[in-house]
C-alpha cells in the first residue's frame with residue numbers, strides 16, 4: 001500500500017486512466033474547434049463533442065442530448081441555472097426557495113440575487129440534514145420562480161428525496177434546479193423520473209478532468225428558457241458562449257460512460273468499505289458520532305465527530321491520510337462547518353468532525369490502515385485532553401451512583 005492515502009473524494013477525484021486515454025488525442029492531432037463548420041478538423045471535434053453529450057445525457061436519463069449545456073464546472077452551472085432563471089422570470093416573480101446546507105455555489109449565488117432585490121427562503125434541515133417537503137410547500141408563494149435543492153450533500157452525504165421535491169415542483173408549476181454534483185455517477189439520477197428541470201454536474205467529481213461541467217436544461221414539458229450569464233458567439237444554443245473545451249468534454253463524456261457501466265457494482269463496494277470503516281472506528285472508540293443520515297447517504301461518505309479531539313489537530317496527526325475536517329479556515333478564525341451547525345450539532349462537536357470520502361480507487365487495505373491510524377491518534381490526543389479525563393471521571397461517577405441506586409432497590 002502507498003501513502004499518502006487519498007480519502008477526500010468529495011473535494012475532487014483522481015482522473016480515471018481510461019478518461020485520460022480518451023482525452024489525449026484531442027490535445028494533439030485532433031485539435032479542431034467544434035464550431036468550425038467548414039473543414040474536417042472542426043467536424044472531427046464536433047463529432048467527439050456530440051458523442052460526449054450523448055454519454056452525459058444517458059447517465060442522467062435526459063430525453064435528448066441537446067439538453068446538455070457545457071460549462072466550466074458545477075459552480076458555473078449553479079450560477080447559470082439560478083441567475084439565468086432569475087433574469088428570464090423577472091416578470092413572473094422574484095422569490096427563490098433553497099436550503100441552508102447547499103454548496104456555496106448555490107448559497108452565494110442566491111445572496112448575490114438578494115442584493116439585487118430578489119427574495120430567498122433558506123429552508124432549515126432536520127438532525128440528519130433532510131428538508132421537510134411540507135415546509136417547502138408552505139414556503140412557496142405566487143411569486144416563487146425557482147426551487148433549488150441539492151441531490152446529495154458534499155459534507156455529510158445526506159441524500160434528499162429528490163423525486164418527491166420534483167413532483168411537488170411540478171404540481172405547483174415551479175422550475176426545479178438540482179445541484180447533483182455529488183449525486184451523479186454515485187447514485188441513480190434520472191431527470192425524467194425525478195422531475196428535474198435543471199441539473200448541475202461536474203467532471204472532476206466523477207473521475208473526469210477539472211474545469212469542465214454541464215447544466216442539463218429541460219427542453220420540453222416544460223421548455224425551460226434561461227438568460228445567459230456569458231455573452232459571445234452564441235454557442236450552446238445561446239446559453240453559454242465560448243469555444244468548447246473539447247478534450248475536457250471528451251473526458252467528461254468518458255467519465256460518465258464508465259460511471260453508468262460501473263455504478264451498481266461501485267456503489268455496493270463503496271457502501272461495504274464505508275461500513276467497514278465505521279464499524280472499525282465505533283468498535284474501538286467511545287464518544288464518536290455519525291453526522292448525516294444513517295442509511296440515506298452517499299455510498300462513499302462517512303462523516304464522524306470525535307468528541308474531545310480538535311478535527312484540525314487530528315488532521316495534522318494524520319498527515320499521511322488525506323481527509324477533510326468540519327472546520328473551514330476562513331481568514332484568521334476557524335469556523336465550524338455551516339452544514340454541521342445546520343443539523344443542530346454543537347460548535348464544540350462540529351469542530352471535532354472528519355469527513356472520509358471514499359472513492360473508486362480506495363482499497364480495503366487503505367480502509368483498515370486508516371481505521372488503525374485514526375484510533376491510534378484519537379486515543380493519543382484524548383490522553384492529552386483534560387476535558388476528556390473529566391468527562392470520563394463524570395461518567396464513572398454516574399455509573400457508580402446508578403449501581404448504588406439499583407443495589408438499594410434490588
Ligand SMILES: *Cc1c(COP(=O)(O)O)cnc(C)c1O
Pocket residue numbers: 010011072073074075076103105150152153154179180181182201202203204205212213
Ligand atoms: C464540488 C461541488 C460544486 C462545485 O463544483 P466545481 O465543478 O468544482 O465548480 C458544487 N456543488 C457541489 C455539491 C459540489 O460538491
